[in-house]
Amino acid sequence: MANSQQSGGYYLPEPSSWPIKGSIALFLMASGFIWFLSGTKTGLWVMLVGLAFLVYMMVGWFGQVAGESESGKYNKQVDMSYRWSMSWFIFSEVMFFAAFFGALYYARTLSVPWLGDIDNKLLWPNYTPTWPTAGPYDAGAFKTIGAWGVPFWNTVILLTSGLTITLAHWALKKNNRSQLILWLAATVALGCLFLFFQAEEYIHAYKELGLTLGKGIYGATFFMLTGFHGFHVTIGTIMLIVILFRCIKGHFKPHNHFAFEAVSWYWHFVDVVWIGLFIFVYAIVG
């Protein structure tokens, strides 16, 4: 894949202080959180200061990149670099979720059945290893969330949002700005709606079903998988809001709008993870 690289065509940025600011922010967040976990409330403040600094860094850095893009500093080759990098970034995210899906699979098909086998009868004679389980130690009863209530509607919402962002993309390609903004805003709204339902569902689980993070391996895998997914939806929604504002400001051109596409790729990725969750966490029980 040889490429036509003209002399000085590839944009090489000036020295930048954003990265070191990001490092300081992450260091504050990590050490503040560690401090907080060891029982010091002040740690939480350190962490929040770090988070604020990180947000400041991201606004500044991404703002600078958006400015460079809008002023036409990026050629086709730079655009291709962004495409490659976003693809590989999404691949890394897939592998992150794979670790948790792997844990779910391992627990359900291997380690939980082993807990009920003859070796463990001496320790826990009365334990029957069926999914869902909170393990042989009695952590209290809980009920699971059925697939065909809120989770089903959340699936519909996310799939619809995948459609609306595609419509927005088509509108952008046809340079129909009002349609673009309309469909993008609809996508943001659907993302927020999903998050609202997810939050409601968590409250329901904690308050009425007795399903908490501490309810054994089921609670752990359920909340970590859906929680990290919800976190990614949150990030995705923030990204959507950012490009919505950029669209309103008149950014992006019909043939040059990779930031928009990157967000839509990310959004589709979040969508696909949800399908996996719907099948393996909600739909297939027992």
Place this chain on the structure above:
Amino acid sequence: MAQAHTHGKNEHVQGHGDHSHGHGDHHDHHPTGLMRWVKSTNHKDIGTLYLWFSFIMLLSGGALALIIRAELFQPGIQVVNPEVFNGLTTMHGLIMVFGAIMPAFVGFANWLVPMQIGAPDMAFPRMNNWSFWLLPPAAILLVGSFFVPGGATGSGWTLYPPLYIQNGIAADMTIFAVHILGASSIMGSINIITTILNMRAPGMTLMKMPLFIWTWLITAYLLIAVMPVLAGAVTMLLTDRHFGTNFFNAAGGGDPTMFMHVFWFFGHPEVYIMILPAFGIVSQIVPAFSRKPLFGYSSMVYATASIAILSFIVWGHHMFTVGMPVTAQLFFMLATMLISVPTGVKVFNWVATMWKGELTFETPMLWAVGFIALFTIGGFSGLVCSMTPIDVSIHNTYYVVAHFHYVLFSGALYSIFGGVYFWLPKFTGNMYDEKLGKWHFWLTTISFNITFFPQHFLGLAGMVRRYADYPLQFAEWNMWSSIGAFILGPSQLLFLYIVLKCIKGGQKAAQKQWEGADSLEWTHLPSPAPYHSFETPPVLR
């Protein structure tokens, strides 16, 4: 390891050390002094930062190893108490893996990828800077964990629960250090992969790329695939520690063994992350000093790819003794043995490259040949470990310690030393001191073997790793191992001296310092290499 530069088109300027380099007119104002390094978006500056960081970590991790060897010099408890000892072995492992070996290879990638593919810089210079500057905060968290209540975490670099869950604050520090290191590795890898796929000069087709580029392309893929899995694993540790989850607690339906599976799904590809770039460096050095093209170039590429693919399905060989179905043991054993086929192809090709070559043995070649000989020993002992019935008896013994030090020290680190000597003339424009370089090689090689070869015997005799004390029967070989280590450690200060001396000055290096070297940095760029590698893409045949 350039020291200073000023601005101006095609201007060559004298730096602090008497070496010069020019650069183009992309930038109107460069920060100088400390800010040059903090804000750098230049692949060579960032590569230099990586290499120095790696060397500092090598000395720190090495210092921990020397305390370990001091304690093990004689039976009984003399130097440190067992808790501290556990912290030392854990931190030695983590610092060497994440602080010394991996950053060194990223440092080489930074210097060499743009030069060898004919690009002006890395694809994302600012993200490149961030990848580096995430390392110091992680290092602070790791090294700092020695000084918090409870001391450094003592569960080994593999962070196994339930012991890990029971550690103090240091465990959280290690978890977040791993998170930050992971973010750094992922960003660095995305950068390297994108640069290789998208920034090659016209005519630099994939199968014309130097082998170092190929091995890094595949390594970067491995890193992006497995670092997030490690992040997931340590996140589960964190929630098990603080938020009441039961991933690794059997009472709650979890399983400590599950951590091992997730960890080693990362951990085995990780060992190839640390050795594939080494293969790449050796594949550059050996042809240069054999004055022959690399034997079997395409088979080298396919072997590298096969190793990478197989590396995902062998992780269970680290867990033969923890309990798994016999079928799984058989599968992991056979898959592991399969890896020795592509690895054997590589060793064969290096030897075949040297066969009937016009060989000379300058320092880089000594390290490369040392690599081939000693890494092969590590490969063979790995084959021994891969056999389930044998592993049951040598698991967690010093045989395993000897095995992975032959792979990581006389493998990965030897290639790094060889690479530094090989490219120092290109980096600095000066020749290193050949005589001292040879001294460094021989001192290291002899003391390395005194340190680690006896550990094979200790392991076979049943000495278990990660204990501060041992039965009297193991005293003699432990004494030899410690004597070796106390020659090995200080010998590396000689390396520091050689490198500093070379940066300061010395005989001027030619553009093509090594007769048989044929990659772009030797054929198209002066020594020292200019600040921006290729302002205009080179013309390739």
